Amino acid sequence: MKRRDFGQYCGLARALELVGERWALLIIRDLAGRPQRYTDLFEGLPGIPTNMLSTRLKELEQAGLVERRIAPAPQRGVLYDLTPAGHSLEPAIIALGRWGAGLLDAKPRPGDVLPPASVTMTLRAVFDAEAAAGLTATWEIHAADMVLYAAVTDGRLEAGVGPAPVDPDLVITFEPEPDDLPSYRSLIRAIKCGLVKVEGRRTLLDTFLRVFAPPQDAQVETSRTPPMGATADGTV
Amino acid sequence: MKRRDFGQYCGLARALELVGERWALLIIRDLAGRPQRYTDLFEGLPGIPTNMLSTRLKELEQAGLVERRIAPAPQRGVLYDLTPAGHSLEPAIIALGRWGAGLLDAKPRPGDVLPPASVTMTLRAVFDAEAAAGLTATWEIHAADMVLYAAVTDGRLEAGVGPAPVDPDLVITFEPEPDDLPSYRSLIRAIKCGLVKVEGRRTLLDTFLRVFAPPQDAQVETSRTPPMGATADGTV
Protein backbone atom coordinates (compact mmCIF):
# COMPACT_ATOMS: atom_id res chain seq x y z
CA MET A 1 0.00 0.00 0.00
CA LYS A 2 2.71 2.46 -0.92
CA ARG A 3 1.50 5.83 -2.05
CA ARG A 4 2.90 7.57 -5.07
CA ASP A 5 3.61 11.18 -4.31
CA PHE A 6 3.92 14.22 -6.51
CA GLY A 7 7.25 15.43 -5.19
CA GLN A 8 5.99 18.91 -4.46
CA TYR A 9 5.76 20.80 -1.21
CA CYS A 10 2.29 22.06 -1.99
CA GLY A 11 -1.10 21.86 -0.35
CA LEU A 12 -2.89 20.92 -3.53
CA ALA A 13 -0.43 18.15 -4.32
CA ARG A 14 -0.79 16.82 -0.79
CA ALA A 15 -4.56 16.88 -1.02
CA LEU A 16 -4.42 14.94 -4.28
CA GLU A 17 -2.08 12.37 -2.77
CA LEU A 18 -4.67 11.75 -0.07
CA VAL A 19 -7.97 11.95 -1.92
CA GLY A 20 -7.02 12.28 -5.58
CA GLU A 21 -7.46 8.67 -6.51
CA ARG A 22 -10.46 7.37 -8.34
CA TRP A 23 -13.65 7.12 -6.27
CA ALA A 24 -12.07 8.60 -3.14
CA LEU A 25 -13.89 11.95 -3.17
CA LEU A 26 -17.18 10.31 -4.09
CA ILE A 27 -16.88 8.00 -1.12
CA ILE A 28 -16.20 10.95 1.14
CA ARG A 29 -19.13 12.85 -0.29
CA ASP A 30 -21.44 9.94 0.44
CA LEU A 31 -20.13 9.71 3.97
CA ALA A 32 -20.54 13.45 4.47
CA GLY A 33 -24.28 12.97 4.43
CA ARG A 34 -24.32 10.36 7.14
CA PRO A 35 -22.37 7.32 8.31
CA GLN A 36 -22.92 4.39 5.97
CA ARG A 37 -22.34 0.72 5.76
CA TYR A 38 -20.27 -0.99 3.18
CA THR A 39 -23.31 -2.10 1.25
CA ASP A 40 -24.93 1.33 1.24
CA LEU A 41 -21.76 2.82 -0.17
CA PHE A 42 -21.51 0.06 -2.73
CA GLU A 43 -25.01 0.72 -3.99
CA GLY A 44 -24.52 4.47 -4.13
CA LEU A 45 -21.39 4.10 -6.26
CA PRO A 46 -22.55 2.31 -9.38
CA GLY A 47 -19.78 0.40 -11.06
CA ILE A 48 -17.23 0.46 -8.28
CA PRO A 49 -15.52 -2.90 -7.84
CA THR A 50 -15.90 -4.36 -4.37
CA ASN A 51 -12.20 -4.66 -3.85
CA MET A 52 -11.67 -1.03 -4.77
CA LEU A 53 -14.25 0.13 -2.28
CA SER A 54 -12.61 -1.81 0.50
CA THR A 55 -9.15 -0.67 -0.57
CA ARG A 56 -10.18 2.98 -0.67
CA LEU A 57 -11.85 2.72 2.69
CA LYS A 58 -8.70 1.29 4.18
CA GLU A 59 -6.56 4.01 2.62
CA LEU A 60 -8.88 6.74 3.79
CA GLU A 61 -8.95 5.22 7.23
CA GLN A 62 -5.18 5.14 7.32
CA ALA A 63 -5.08 8.75 6.18
CA GLY A 64 -7.23 9.63 9.16
CA LEU A 65 -10.21 10.79 7.13
CA VAL A 66 -12.56 7.86 7.66
CA GLU A 67 -13.39 5.94 10.79
CA ARG A 68 -14.60 2.39 10.93
CA ARG A 69 -16.72 1.30 13.82
CA ILE A 70 -19.28 -1.28 14.80
CA ALA A 71 -22.86 -0.13 14.55
CA PRO A 72 -24.88 -0.06 17.78
CA ALA A 73 -27.52 -2.57 18.73
CA PRO A 74 -30.48 -2.12 16.36
CA GLN A 75 -28.82 -2.67 13.00
CA ARG A 76 -25.38 -4.15 13.78
CA GLY A 77 -22.68 -4.38 11.17
CA VAL A 78 -19.87 -2.06 10.21
CA LEU A 79 -20.39 1.67 9.91
CA TYR A 80 -18.04 4.01 8.09
CA ASP A 81 -18.00 7.63 9.12
CA LEU A 82 -15.90 10.72 8.52
CA THR A 83 -13.46 11.95 11.11
CA PRO A 84 -13.25 15.70 11.79
CA ALA A 85 -10.39 15.82 9.28
CA GLY A 86 -12.65 14.17 6.72
CA HIS A 87 -15.45 16.61 7.41
CA SER A 88 -13.06 19.50 6.94
CA LEU A 89 -12.94 18.51 3.28
CA GLU A 90 -16.52 19.66 2.78
CA PRO A 91 -15.76 23.20 1.58
CA ALA A 92 -13.48 21.78 -1.10
CA ILE A 93 -16.01 19.15 -2.14
CA ILE A 94 -18.71 21.77 -2.37
CA ALA A 95 -16.50 24.05 -4.44
CA LEU A 96 -15.69 21.23 -6.86
CA GLY A 97 -19.29 20.13 -6.97
CA ARG A 98 -20.50 23.62 -7.72
CA TRP A 99 -18.04 23.90 -10.57
CA GLY A 100 -19.03 20.55 -12.03
CA ALA A 101 -22.72 21.29 -11.64
CA GLY A 102 -22.29 24.19 -14.03
CA LEU A 103 -20.96 21.81 -16.68
CA LEU A 104 -23.61 19.17 -16.15
CA ASP A 105 -25.80 18.38 -19.11
CA ALA A 106 -29.38 19.52 -18.74
CA LYS A 107 -30.58 15.94 -18.63
CA PRO A 108 -29.00 12.90 -17.01
CA ARG A 109 -27.45 10.39 -19.35
CA PRO A 110 -29.40 7.20 -19.60
CA GLY A 111 -28.38 4.89 -16.79
CA ASP A 112 -27.24 7.66 -14.50
CA VAL A 113 -28.17 7.33 -10.87
CA LEU A 114 -28.66 10.08 -8.35
CA PRO A 115 -26.95 9.58 -5.02
CA PRO A 116 -28.90 11.33 -2.24
CA ALA A 117 -25.65 12.73 -0.88
CA SER A 118 -25.22 14.47 -4.22
CA VAL A 119 -28.46 16.39 -3.81
CA THR A 120 -27.65 17.54 -0.29
CA MET A 121 -24.24 18.58 -1.54
CA THR A 122 -25.93 20.61 -4.25
CA LEU A 123 -28.18 22.21 -1.66
CA ARG A 124 -25.11 23.27 0.28
CA ALA A 125 -23.44 24.47 -2.89
CA VAL A 126 -26.28 26.70 -4.09
CA PHE A 127 -27.29 27.89 -0.63
CA ASP A 128 -27.34 31.68 -0.63
CA ALA A 129 -26.06 32.67 2.81
CA GLU A 130 -26.84 36.33 2.25
CA ALA A 131 -30.42 35.69 1.26
CA ALA A 132 -30.81 33.49 4.32
CA ALA A 133 -29.38 35.94 6.86
CA GLY A 134 -31.27 35.68 10.12
CA LEU A 135 -33.57 32.94 8.82
CA THR A 136 -34.55 29.88 10.81
CA ALA A 137 -36.56 27.11 9.18
CA THR A 138 -36.48 23.40 8.46
CA TRP A 139 -37.56 21.69 5.26
CA GLU A 140 -37.94 18.01 4.62
CA ILE A 141 -37.93 16.84 1.02
CA HIS A 142 -39.42 13.59 -0.19
CA ALA A 143 -38.49 12.89 -3.80
CA ALA A 144 -39.23 9.47 -5.20
CA ASP A 145 -37.92 7.15 -2.46
CA MET A 146 -35.37 9.68 -1.26
CA VAL A 147 -35.70 11.71 1.93
CA LEU A 148 -33.58 14.78 2.64
CA TYR A 149 -33.69 17.70 4.97
CA ALA A 150 -32.34 21.23 5.06
CA ALA A 151 -32.28 23.03 8.37
CA VAL A 152 -31.38 26.72 8.48
CA THR A 153 -30.68 28.10 11.94
CA ASP A 154 -30.16 31.84 12.08
CA GLY A 155 -28.82 31.78 8.55
CA ARG A 156 -26.55 28.75 8.98
CA LEU A 157 -27.36 25.67 6.89
CA GLU A 158 -27.26 22.05 7.87
CA ALA A 159 -28.36 19.61 5.20
CA GLY A 160 -28.39 15.86 5.27
CA VAL A 161 -29.84 12.61 4.06
CA GLY A 162 -32.84 11.20 5.88
CA PRO A 163 -35.68 12.71 7.86
CA ALA A 164 -35.12 16.04 9.57
CA PRO A 165 -33.65 15.74 13.07
CA VAL A 166 -36.35 18.11 14.36
CA ASP A 167 -39.97 18.47 13.30
CA PRO A 168 -39.83 20.13 9.85
CA ASP A 169 -41.70 23.38 9.23
CA LEU A 170 -42.51 22.35 5.69
CA VAL A 171 -42.56 18.97 4.02
CA ILE A 172 -42.14 19.02 0.25
CA THR A 173 -43.17 15.92 -1.64
CA PHE A 174 -42.07 15.61 -5.22
CA GLU A 175 -43.05 12.69 -7.40
CA PRO A 176 -41.09 12.74 -10.65
CA GLU A 177 -42.23 11.00 -13.79
CA PRO A 178 -41.39 7.31 -13.79
CA ASP A 179 -37.79 6.79 -14.93
CA ASP A 180 -37.09 10.48 -14.25
CA LEU A 181 -34.39 11.27 -11.73
CA PRO A 182 -35.43 13.50 -8.81
CA SER A 183 -32.41 15.72 -9.33
CA TYR A 184 -31.99 19.12 -7.74
CA ARG A 185 -32.79 20.73 -11.07
CA SER A 186 -36.02 18.90 -11.63
CA LEU A 187 -37.01 19.54 -8.02
CA ILE A 188 -36.61 23.29 -8.46
CA ARG A 189 -38.48 23.14 -11.73
CA ALA A 190 -41.31 21.19 -10.13
CA ILE A 191 -41.60 23.66 -7.28
CA LYS A 192 -41.79 26.56 -9.70
CA CYS A 193 -44.48 24.84 -11.72
CA GLY A 194 -46.43 23.99 -8.61
CA LEU A 195 -46.02 20.25 -9.18
CA VAL A 196 -45.16 19.43 -5.59
CA LYS A 197 -47.27 18.64 -2.56
CA VAL A 198 -46.56 20.68 0.53
CA GLU A 199 -47.47 20.16 4.13
CA GLY A 200 -46.85 22.78 6.80
CA ARG A 201 -46.12 26.49 6.57
CA ARG A 202 -46.73 26.97 2.87
CA THR A 203 -45.11 30.42 2.70
CA LEU A 204 -41.80 28.69 3.33
CA LEU A 205 -41.97 27.32 -0.20
CA ASP A 206 -41.12 30.71 -1.66
CA THR A 207 -38.46 31.13 0.98
CA PHE A 208 -36.98 27.84 -0.14
CA LEU A 209 -36.71 29.07 -3.71
CA ARG A 210 -35.23 32.37 -2.63
CA VAL A 211 -32.53 30.70 -0.56
CA PHE A 212 -31.78 27.62 -2.66
CA ALA A 213 -32.48 28.65 -6.25
CA PRO A 214 -29.92 31.14 -7.48
CA PRO A 215 -30.92 33.53 -10.29
CA GLN A 216 -29.04 31.70 -13.03
CA ASP A 217 -31.13 28.62 -12.43
CA ALA A 218 -34.22 30.75 -12.77
CA GLN A 219 -32.89 32.04 -16.08
CA VAL A 220 -32.07 28.62 -17.37
CA GLU A 221 -35.58 27.55 -16.58
CA THR A 222 -37.36 30.53 -18.10
CA SER A 223 -35.29 31.32 -21.15
CA ARG A 224 -35.61 27.92 -22.79
CA THR A 225 -32.02 27.71 -23.81
CA PRO A 226 -31.10 25.01 -26.32
CA PRO A 227 -30.43 21.69 -24.62
CA MET A 228 -26.78 21.46 -25.51
CA GLY A 229 -24.81 24.68 -25.27
CA ALA A 230 -26.59 26.27 -22.35
CA THR A 231 -24.37 25.36 -19.48
CA ALA A 232 -21.59 23.68 -21.36
CA ASP A 233 -19.19 26.60 -21.59
CA GLY A 234 -18.33 27.05 -17.96
CA THR A 235 -20.23 30.23 -17.27
CA VAL A 236 -21.48 29.12 -13.92
CA MET B 1 -9.68 8.74 -25.82
CA LYS B 2 -12.94 7.59 -24.39
CA ARG B 3 -13.64 8.78 -20.90
CA ARG B 4 -14.86 6.50 -18.19
CA ASP B 5 -17.73 8.09 -16.38
CA PHE B 6 -19.07 7.59 -12.91
CA GLY B 7 -22.67 7.01 -13.92
CA GLN B 8 -24.01 9.67 -11.61
CA TYR B 9 -25.94 12.82 -12.36
CA CYS B 10 -23.87 14.85 -9.95
CA GLY B 11 -21.72 17.94 -10.14
CA LEU B 12 -18.87 16.41 -8.19
CA ALA B 13 -18.82 13.29 -10.33
CA ARG B 14 -18.81 15.44 -13.46
CA ALA B 15 -15.96 17.54 -12.14
CA LEU B 16 -13.94 14.43 -11.41
CA GLU B 17 -14.61 13.05 -14.87
CA LEU B 18 -13.11 16.24 -16.30
CA VAL B 19 -10.22 16.99 -13.98
CA GLY B 20 -10.03 14.01 -11.64
CA GLU B 21 -7.30 12.16 -13.42
CA ARG B 22 -3.75 12.15 -12.23
CA TRP B 23 -1.81 15.40 -12.80
CA ALA B 24 -4.79 17.25 -14.27
CA LEU B 25 -5.44 19.64 -11.41
CA LEU B 26 -1.72 20.32 -10.95
CA ILE B 27 -1.45 21.28 -14.60
CA ILE B 28 -4.39 23.62 -14.23
CA ARG B 29 -2.92 25.14 -11.10
CA ASP B 30 0.33 25.87 -12.91
CA LEU B 31 -1.55 27.44 -15.77
CA ALA B 32 -3.64 29.53 -13.38
CA GLY B 33 -0.54 31.56 -12.58
CA ARG B 34 0.23 32.43 -16.15
CA PRO B 35 0.25 30.86 -19.61
CA GLN B 36 3.08 28.41 -19.95
CA ARG B 37 4.94 26.48 -22.56
CA TYR B 38 5.16 22.76 -22.68
CA THR B 39 8.68 22.75 -21.27
CA ASP B 40 7.82 25.08 -18.38
CA LEU B 41 5.00 22.80 -17.39
CA PHE B 42 7.23 19.78 -17.69
CA GLU B 43 9.82 21.27 -15.36
CA GLY B 44 7.23 22.36 -12.84
CA LEU B 45 5.77 18.86 -12.62
CA PRO B 46 8.64 16.68 -11.45
CA GLY B 47 8.25 13.11 -12.53
CA ILE B 48 5.48 13.54 -15.06
CA PRO B 49 6.08 11.50 -18.21
CA THR B 50 6.16 13.57 -21.36
CA ASN B 51 3.47 11.55 -23.03
CA MET B 52 1.18 12.01 -20.05
CA LEU B 53 1.65 15.75 -20.09
CA SER B 54 0.74 15.92 -23.74
CA THR B 55 -2.20 13.54 -23.26
CA ARG B 56 -3.57 15.57 -20.36
CA LEU B 57 -3.17 18.81 -22.25
CA LYS B 58 -5.09 17.37 -25.16
CA GLU B 59 -7.87 16.11 -22.90
CA LEU B 60 -8.12 19.41 -21.06
CA GLU B 61 -8.16 21.23 -24.35
CA GLN B 62 -10.95 19.02 -25.59
CA ALA B 63 -12.86 19.61 -22.35
CA GLY B 64 -12.65 23.31 -23.07
CA LEU B 65 -10.53 24.16 -20.04
CA VAL B 66 -7.20 24.76 -21.73
CA GLU B 67 -6.35 26.64 -24.87
CA ARG B 68 -3.34 26.02 -27.05
CA ARG B 69 -1.95 28.87 -29.08
CA ILE B 70 1.21 30.04 -30.75
CA ALA B 71 3.23 32.51 -28.71
CA PRO B 72 3.71 35.99 -30.20
CA ALA B 73 6.90 37.28 -31.76
CA PRO B 74 9.47 37.62 -28.96
CA GLN B 75 9.57 34.07 -27.66
CA ARG B 76 7.73 31.95 -30.22
CA GLY B 77 6.66 28.41 -29.48
CA VAL B 78 3.48 26.95 -28.10
CA LEU B 79 1.67 28.52 -25.18
CA TYR B 80 -0.94 26.81 -23.06
CA ASP B 81 -3.45 28.95 -21.23
CA LEU B 82 -6.66 28.51 -19.30
CA THR B 83 -10.00 29.33 -20.88
CA PRO B 84 -12.58 31.17 -18.77
CA ALA B 85 -14.05 27.77 -17.90
CA GLY B 86 -10.64 26.70 -16.72
CA HIS B 87 -10.19 29.81 -14.62
CA SER B 88 -13.56 29.20 -13.02
CA LEU B 89 -11.97 26.19 -11.34
CA GLU B 90 -9.83 28.44 -9.16
CA PRO B 91 -12.15 28.56 -6.14
CA ALA B 92 -12.22 24.78 -6.05
CA ILE B 93 -8.45 24.50 -6.45
CA ILE B 94 -7.93 27.01 -3.68
CA ALA B 95 -10.32 25.17 -1.40
CA LEU B 96 -8.54 21.88 -2.00
CA GLY B 97 -5.15 23.51 -1.63
CA ARG B 98 -6.13 25.10 1.65
CA TRP B 99 -7.28 21.77 2.97
CA GLY B 100 -4.11 20.01 1.88
CA ALA B 101 -1.91 22.78 3.26
CA GLY B 102 -3.27 22.01 6.71
CA LEU B 103 -2.06 18.43 6.39
CA LEU B 104 1.33 19.31 5.01
CA ASP B 105 4.31 18.23 7.06
CA ALA B 106 6.18 21.09 8.69
CA LYS B 107 9.19 20.46 6.47
CA PRO B 108 9.34 19.43 2.82
CA ARG B 109 10.38 15.88 2.15
CA PRO B 110 13.84 15.60 0.67
CA GLY B 111 13.61 16.01 -3.07
CA ASP B 112 10.42 18.03 -2.99
CA VAL B 113 10.26 20.97 -5.31
CA LEU B 114 8.23 24.12 -4.92
CA PRO B 115 6.24 25.21 -7.96
CA PRO B 116 5.86 29.00 -7.98
CA ALA B 117 2.19 28.56 -8.86
CA SER B 118 1.81 26.69 -5.61
CA VAL B 119 2.96 29.68 -3.58
CA THR B 120 0.63 32.11 -5.34
CA MET B 121 -2.17 29.62 -4.79
CA THR B 122 -1.32 29.56 -1.11
CA LEU B 123 -1.37 33.35 -1.04
CA ARG B 124 -4.86 33.29 -2.49
CA ALA B 125 -5.88 30.58 -0.04
CA VAL B 126 -4.74 32.34 3.11
CA PHE B 127 -5.72 35.83 1.94
CA ASP B 128 -7.95 37.38 4.60
CA ALA B 129 -10.50 39.40 2.65
CA GLU B 130 -11.94 40.97 5.79
CA ALA B 131 -8.60 42.17 7.04
CA ALA B 132 -7.90 43.62 3.61
CA ALA B 133 -11.18 45.51 3.22
CA GLY B 134 -10.57 48.78 1.45
CA LEU B 135 -6.85 48.16 1.11
CA THR B 136 -4.86 48.89 -2.04
CA ALA B 137 -1.23 47.84 -2.30
CA THR B 138 1.14 45.80 -4.42
CA TRP B 139 3.90 43.54 -3.19
CA GLU B 140 6.60 41.83 -5.19
CA ILE B 141 8.33 38.86 -3.63
CA HIS B 142 11.73 37.58 -4.65
CA ALA B 143 12.54 34.27 -3.06
CA ALA B 144 15.54 32.37 -4.27
CA ASP B 145 15.15 32.54 -8.06
CA MET B 146 11.37 32.87 -7.87
CA VAL B 147 9.47 36.10 -8.46
CA LEU B 148 5.85 36.55 -7.42
CA TYR B 149 3.50 39.41 -6.89
CA ALA B 150 0.35 40.11 -4.91
CA ALA B 151 -1.75 43.08 -5.85
CA VAL B 152 -4.66 44.10 -3.64
CA THR B 153 -7.02 46.65 -5.15
CA ASP B 154 -9.68 47.95 -2.83
CA GLY B 155 -9.59 44.67 -0.93
CA ARG B 156 -9.59 42.40 -3.98
CA LEU B 157 -6.56 40.18 -4.51
CA GLU B 158 -4.75 39.34 -7.68
CA ALA B 159 -1.69 37.16 -7.30
CA GLY B 160 0.55 35.71 -9.94
CA VAL B 161 3.94 34.44 -10.96
CA GLY B 162 6.49 36.92 -12.25
CA PRO B 163 7.12 40.61 -11.67
CA ALA B 164 4.20 42.78 -10.66
CA PRO B 165 2.26 44.22 -13.61
CA VAL B 166 2.49 47.70 -12.01
CA ASP B 167 5.28 49.23 -9.98
CA PRO B 168 5.18 47.43 -6.61
CA ASP B 169 4.81 49.43 -3.40
CA LEU B 170 7.07 47.06 -1.54
CA VAL B 171 9.63 44.55 -2.77
CA ILE B 172 10.40 41.72 -0.37
CA THR B 173 13.57 39.78 -0.99
CA PHE B 174 14.00 36.51 0.83
CA GLU B 175 17.11 34.40 0.52
CA PRO B 176 16.56 31.00 2.15
CA GLU B 177 19.40 28.80 3.34
CA PRO B 178 20.95 26.80 0.54
CA ASP B 179 18.93 23.66 -0.13
CA ASP B 180 15.98 25.19 1.74
CA LEU B 181 12.79 25.69 -0.19
CA PRO B 182 11.37 29.23 -0.23
CA SER B 183 7.93 27.94 0.75
CA TYR B 184 5.14 30.17 1.95
CA ARG B 185 5.74 29.00 5.49
CA SER B 186 9.42 29.77 5.53
CA LEU B 187 8.70 33.13 3.89
CA ILE B 188 6.29 34.11 6.67
CA ARG B 189 8.74 32.90 9.27
CA ALA B 190 11.55 34.91 7.69
CA ILE B 191 9.45 38.06 7.64
CA LYS B 192 8.58 37.66 11.29
CA CYS B 193 12.20 37.16 12.21
CA GLY B 194 13.28 40.16 10.17
CA LEU B 195 15.32 38.01 7.84
CA VAL B 196 14.13 39.63 4.62
CA LYS B 197 15.31 42.68 2.73
CA VAL B 198 12.61 45.21 1.88
CA GLU B 199 12.56 48.05 -0.57
CA GLY B 200 9.73 50.59 -0.70
CA ARG B 201 7.05 51.51 1.81
CA ARG B 202 8.31 49.49 4.76
CA THR B 203 5.08 49.80 6.77
CA LEU B 204 3.46 47.56 4.19
CA LEU B 205 5.46 44.66 5.60
CA ASP B 206 3.21 44.51 8.67
CA THR B 207 0.21 44.93 6.45
CA PHE B 208 1.40 41.92 4.47
CA LEU B 209 1.52 39.80 7.59
CA ARG B 210 -1.87 41.00 8.71
CA VAL B 211 -3.51 40.13 5.41
CA PHE B 212 -1.61 36.98 4.43
CA ALA B 213 -0.64 35.32 7.72
CA PRO B 214 -3.66 33.91 9.51
CA PRO B 215 -3.51 33.52 13.32
CA GLN B 216 -3.00 29.75 13.33
CA ASP B 217 0.24 30.20 11.40
CA ALA B 218 1.33 32.65 14.07
CA GLN B 219 0.56 30.07 16.71
CA VAL B 220 2.40 27.31 14.95
CA GLU B 221 5.41 29.56 14.76
CA THR B 222 5.38 30.68 18.37
CA SER B 223 4.34 27.60 20.26
CA ARG B 224 7.12 25.33 19.04
CA THR B 225 4.96 22.32 18.54
CA PRO B 226 6.70 19.01 18.09
CA PRO B 227 7.73 18.44 14.46
CA MET B 228 5.43 15.53 13.78
CA GLY B 229 1.97 15.76 15.29
CA ALA B 230 1.38 19.46 14.96
CA THR B 231 -0.51 19.65 11.72
CA ALA B 232 -0.81 15.98 10.94
CA ASP B 233 -4.18 15.30 12.46
CA GLY B 234 -6.31 17.50 10.28
CA THR B 235 -7.16 20.20 12.78
CA VAL B 236 -6.68 23.01 10.34
Add this chain to the structure above:
DNA sequence: CCGAATCCGCAGTGATACTG
Protein backbone atom coordinates in the same frame (compact mmCIF):
# COMPACT_ATOMS: atom_id res chain seq x y z
C1' DC C 1 -27.25 -11.11 3.91
C1' DC C 2 -22.94 -8.27 5.06
C1' DG C 3 -18.12 -7.45 4.29
C1' DA C 4 -15.01 -8.41 2.12
C1' DA C 5 -10.56 -11.41 -0.41
C1' DT C 6 -8.93 -13.37 -4.87
C1' DC C 7 -8.08 -13.78 -9.66
C1' DC C 8 -7.81 -12.12 -14.34
C1' DG C 9 -7.66 -8.92 -18.41
C1' DC C 10 -7.04 -4.44 -19.64
C1' DA C 11 -6.64 0.60 -19.51
C1' DG C 12 -4.01 4.20 -17.43
C1' DT C 13 0.52 5.29 -15.93
C1' DG C 14 5.76 5.72 -15.58
C1' DA C 15 10.47 5.71 -17.58
C1' DT C 16 13.20 6.23 -21.53
C1' DA C 17 14.35 6.82 -26.16
C1' DC C 18 13.68 9.14 -30.16
C1' DT C 19 12.00 12.71 -33.85
C1' DG C 20 10.17 16.95 -36.62
Add this chain to the structure above:
DNA sequence: CAGTATCACTGCGGATTCGG
Protein backbone atom coordinates in the same frame (compact mmCIF):
# COMPACT_ATOMS: atom_id res chain seq x y z
C1' DC D 1 11.35 23.16 -28.23
C1' DA D 2 7.46 20.29 -28.43
C1' DG D 3 6.18 16.63 -28.60
C1' DT D 4 5.59 10.98 -30.44
C1' DA D 5 6.94 6.00 -29.84
C1' DT D 6 7.81 2.10 -27.23
C1' DC D 7 7.40 -0.93 -23.55
C1' DA D 8 7.05 -2.48 -18.73
C1' DC D 9 4.17 -1.90 -14.86
C1' DT D 10 0.36 -1.15 -11.78
C1' DG D 11 -4.20 0.41 -10.72
C1' DC D 12 -8.66 -0.45 -12.05
C1' DG D 13 -13.01 -2.96 -13.63
C1' DG D 14 -15.58 -7.28 -13.60
C1' DA D 15 -16.61 -11.56 -11.81
C1' DT D 16 -16.47 -15.06 -8.57
C1' DT D 17 -15.75 -16.93 -4.08
C1' DC D 18 -15.48 -17.06 0.91
C1' DG D 19 -15.99 -16.36 5.92
C1' DG D 20 -19.03 -14.16 9.71
